[in-house]
Amino acid sequence: MTSAAAATYTTIPISAIDVIFRSTQNLSASLSRCRPWSEFLATVSALDLPPSLSAASVRFRRNAAYFSPNYAVVVTACAAVSLITTPIALILLGFVLFLWLILHFFREDPLLVGGHHVSDWAVIAGLAMLSILALYITGPLHNLSIGIIAGLLIAVVHGVLRNPEGLFLDENDAVSTGLIASHSTNRSGGASFTPPV
Numbered sequence: 001m002t003s004a005a006a007a008t009y010t011t012i013p014i015s016a017i018d019v020i021f022r023s024t025q026n027l028s029a030s031l032s033r034c035r036p037w038s039e040f041l042a043t044v045s046a047l048d049l050p051p052s053l054s055a056a057s058v059r060f061r062r063n064a065a066y067f068s069p070n071y072a073v074v075v076t077a078c079a080a081v082s083l084i085t086t087p088i089a090l091i092l093l094g095f096v097l098f099l100w101l102i103l104h105f106f107r108e109d110p111l112l113v114g115g116h117h118v119s120d121w122a123v124i125a126g127l128a129m130l131s132i133l134a135l136y137i138t139g140p141l142h143n144l145s146i147g148i149i150a151g152l153l154i155a156v157v158h159g160v161l162r163n164p165e166g167l168f169l170d171e172n173d174a175v176s177t178g179l180i181a182s183h184s185t186n187r188s189g190g191a192s193f194t195p196p197v
Contacts, residue, residue, distance in 0.1 A: 026106035034069040040158075047161045060159035067159070075151030082140075082147025089138035096134045100127055 050056035064071065076097075083090040103111065103123055111118040135141055 022109060023102040023106040026108065027101050030069060030106065034073060035067055037070070040067055040070045042162060046163050046165075048163055050160060056160045059162070059164055060156065062164040063159040063162050064155075066164065067162075071155040071159075074154055075148060078151030078154065079144055079147040082143045082150070086138060086140050086143070089140040089144075092134050092138055093140070093144070096127075096131050099130065103127060 050059050080090060080094070083093065104120075104127060107123075111123060135144075
């Protein structure tokens with residue numbers, strides 16, 4: 001396939017509804033990668049202090065690669081709980097977050113509105129302005145920032161204290177998250193992998 005044909009193939013126009021539908025499927029697939037909560041909330045035997053700062057860093061990287069969907073859910077839940085006293089803000093900001101997820105983070109296809117291609121920068125700028133407007137209208141920035149910081153703090157503490165021994169990360173996940181490096185070819189022509197530090 002020539003590069004011109006490949007370029008034509010990747011820009012096949014699809015409707016905005018199809019883009020949103022496919023993005024929703026991607027979001028659902030990403031959430032389905034959450035590890036079991038019983039594994040996330042491990043027994044006390046899996047929690048201990050790391051022996052050094054470098055061990056804590058390695059431990060956090062491994063746990064973040066393994067539990068990243070769970071950490072995203074924890075941060076989002078903490079942010080939602082922080083807005084529970086202002087339900088209008090919770091609904092509006094939840095809708096804005098949904099738009100970010102669907103139109104930016106999990107969108108694979110070009111977005112066409114009224115037959116015109118909308119660039120990624122225009123989508124980001126529009127979503128950023130909508131986010132600022134939603135925060136300005138509802139005014140929960142203080143509560144929201146406390147909720148997000150609390151969620152991040154929970155994720156970091158869990159990532160450092162949870163002993164990653166016994167966690168099994170798929171090899172493709174490990175390569176994509178940078179825990180192991182992939183070298184394109186070695187002398188024998190096969191792929192080779194470098195074990196984690």
